Amino acid sequence: MVASKALANALMMEGKWVQTFPEYGVERRGAPVVSFTRIDDKRIYLRCKIYEPDHVVVMDPKLMGAVDVTGGLKSGGWVIINSEKDAKTFRMLDKFRVRTFDASSLALKYGLGSKAAPIVNMPMLGAFAKITGFVGLDALLKAVREESPIKKDENVQAAKEAYESM
């Protein structure tokens, strides 16, 4: 959710209209969380959940057993997964363009979260921004700084390294 907000903020800086919202529910630690973002060049009037996303970012690959992460995903869409494994491992996703990125290791390198629970949202956002080309590095890093509740420098550095490594 923090990553979605940072993405929305960065896109706003580049003059886009954005709308971002969590899956409306009773959030609790450890439960799968879904967050949606709509992007447009003009004002967004549509107000409902996103059933057919263009792209998906998977922050925790363990979710892939429990949740149909590509449900409704348009064919040819990006699936960006936080994993140290090769993209070919996720062969069930043949219809889509798959990229993996080891955001957990990068998060730990910058002291974001703990080994048991690395906080990967900003590095994943960096990777997403570069792969999709939706948003430039300057706006991205400014937004990451604004939206990171703590460890602003570390989050910015992690997002930057993620962006540049793609």
Added chain:
Amino acid sequence: MSEKIEIRGERDMPVNAMSLGLMTWNKTGSWRNLRPVIDYERCTGCMICWKFCPDACINIENERPVIDLDYCKGCGICVEECPKVAISVVKEE
């Protein structure tokens, strides 16, 4: 009425929600990230954990506390409150 009602539509439902959120099948233990484990060597059976558990997940069996893992959400209050430091947590996988 302890079974989960499969809701296909209005016809399957009772007039109120009394059977839609029944705790017999809504096992909140699946929410748990950390599992409390009691070291019975240290436990004196004082039952302070039983008193503090906010979800009534500690049962008394043979004068000893036993954690009901079907419902324990792993909040860790028992770990904090145990005067004998007899409860520790392990990560759920």
Added chain:
Amino acid sequence: MKKVIMGNHALSYGAMMARAQVIPAYPITPQTEVVGLLSELCADGLLDAKFIKVESEHSAMAAAIGASAVGARAFTATSAQGLALMHEMLHWAVGARLPVVLGNINRAMGPPWTIWTDQNDSLSQRDTGLIQFYCESNQEVLDTVIQAFKISENEKVLLPSMIVLDAFVLSHTSEVVDMPDQKLVDEYLPSYKARYRVHPSDPHSFGALTTPDAYYELRYKIERSMMEAKELIKKAGEEFGEVFGRKYGLIETYQTEDADFIIVASATVAGTARTVIDELRAQGQKVGLVRVRVFRPFPFQEIRQALKGAGKVVVIDRNISFGHSGIFFQEVKAGMYDQPDRPPIFGYIAGLGGRDVTPDTIKEIVADAKGKQKSEENIIWIGLKP
């Protein structure tokens, strides 16, 4: 300056920019962030207001009434069961003619327990005498808080206002909001100078016993103020447009000029309906939208004008008056009764308890009504699982 903020924070920033002086509040999902941010703004000294943690919503409105009675600008926010608990005090604020501004996040009433949106909480307060605004975007939420104080505090009005936004669909959705310049807000909304107030050196009572000799006339005055409010809401919305570039009125129309089929909706459902209208227009269907922004005072004239000449009208209600129909439907239909050549009006219920209202839901409504000659039922259920 533009910012990405959630609907709840749009309420908080609205109250901050309106320079609310007293904020008594009690948290409830999905309103919590409104109060959270306001308490932080007060604690950080960014808002010079007294934040009062109260023990219930009844007390929240009671404290707001007390603050308003001594001439302070008072704001609070709540949702669903909280608004229901506040009910007695809403009558109190109206009867005492105190311009409190209240934010309400539309959440369906329990039981069964729910946190998701529908309009039955705020519409249950229909007959209290609150001015009611239904918002479509976070921008409108923020802008309306500022306008609401201006309208409520006008001496011709002196009635409390309620600003309503859909749970989660707005309250927890973050989007781009243009933050008004504080200096311009201060010029648009000068500080509140209460004409009627209590002070230790000038004691009065706002709730004294009133015999049948006088009560009747005081009720008449409330109704007359409601009627005055209609013009003042329009004026405040126009003036707001001149200063900030965003105009507001009692209703908003979209593609109605040549429409032979008109959808009447409110809040975020109206936004989704716009996208459907664009789609249907591209297929050559002449469909238009009336969004009801102000529910009390009810905009009879504006709705009659907008629906004049339409072949068919559908009203989409995310609410229900059990034993009757959707509430907007009742009101629109009653408003059209004495109009010559009134169109058939169909009443649809959709999205109760947060059931998602998608473009498909609205297309289904349009197709259903197009296939019917007359409206014979008071309620048509859309998406009901049999």
